[in-house]
Amino acid sequence: MTELRVAETHRYSKIYSLGASRGNLAVSNDEIAGPIDSSDEWIRQRTGVITRARASDDQTLASMAVEAGKEAIERAGIKPEQIDLVIVSTISFPYATPSAATLIAAELGIPDAAAYDISAACAGYCYGIAQADSMIRSGLCEYALVIGAERLSDFIDPTDRTISFLLGDGAGAAIVGPSETPGISQSVWGSDGTKWDKVGMTGSILEFKEGGSWPTLVQEGRTVFRWAVWEMVKAAKEALDTAGISVNDLSALVTHQANMRIIDEFAKQLELPDSVVVARDIETTGNTSAASIPLAMHRILQEKQVSSGGLALQIGFGAGLAYAAQVVVLP
Secondary structure, eight states: OOOOOOOOOOSEEEEEEEEEEEOSEEEEHHHHHGGGTOOHHHHHHHHOOSEEEEOOTTOOHHHHHHHHHHHHHHHHTOOGGGOOEEEEEOSOOSOSSSOHHHHHHHHTTOTTOEEEEEOOGGGHHHHHHHHHHHHHHHTSOSOEEEEEEEEGGGGOOTTOTTTGGGBOEEEEEEEEEEESSOOBOOOEEEEOGGGTTSEEESSOHHHHHTTOOOOOEEEOHHHHHHIIIIIHHHHHHHHHHHHTOOGGGOSEEEEOOSOHHHHHHHHHHHTOOTTSEEOOTHHHHOBOGGGHHHHHHHHHHHTTSSOTTOEEEEEEEEGGGEEEEEEEEOO
């Protein structure tokens, strides 16, 4: 019997570089406090947000993704044509089809790449890293561009007190490629669909078509807080165990930038040593869903809070309720 030919495989993969793009508009708490009958002090205490980055009229989701992708490609030192997979995680691309990924690949000059979108909300970037890692190690691709991109300001109700005042716009990108040493641990991922409606939209597109209101983002804050802290800490510990390391081996913790109170409580429950840098990009960027982890990691590297080569635990969690985590070597 003739044997099938299979692709040459790589034993390991790693993140080569990151790129970032944020909304051009810095929106202060004072600017949004009125419609929710609130104040700068209340918003800071509840969320840790001082300003949030929101897109200007000339910034589309795709244009921010392209800007982030260009930086990641340049920093990786590779050519666009070497990339054979583009994964875009987003919940806010305004077209159900075609995908954002195919458009962004074309704009970046990446020919003939496999390209598709992921709808896993705040866990989506980590889902993308998990898939890129597996595909590179299987030989299905050589280099992958993984992007988390959101323009959440298109789905905000200014009077909503549950999540809208948290949200920002931006895109974060990573180049993932082959490595001679482990650069991305086995991912831990999953979901809890019994809480499907705890973060989501006020209605469907079909309801809007039939005369309903434009769907906007809402959440059940107390339920999400408890799940994010208690259940996701378990997932984070499992990711550390799977990677064969402890919190003492980490240089950084990069969680989804959901809320500063969640981030701080998460770090406390993990019992992180003082030497571990905790990413807190939410303070001036806001919650950017799928974009939040690469944006937060890009910032701590750019500001030299951490050094390349250290280990970071990254974990995304949110609508669905979906989650994913892995330990990565900082690019």
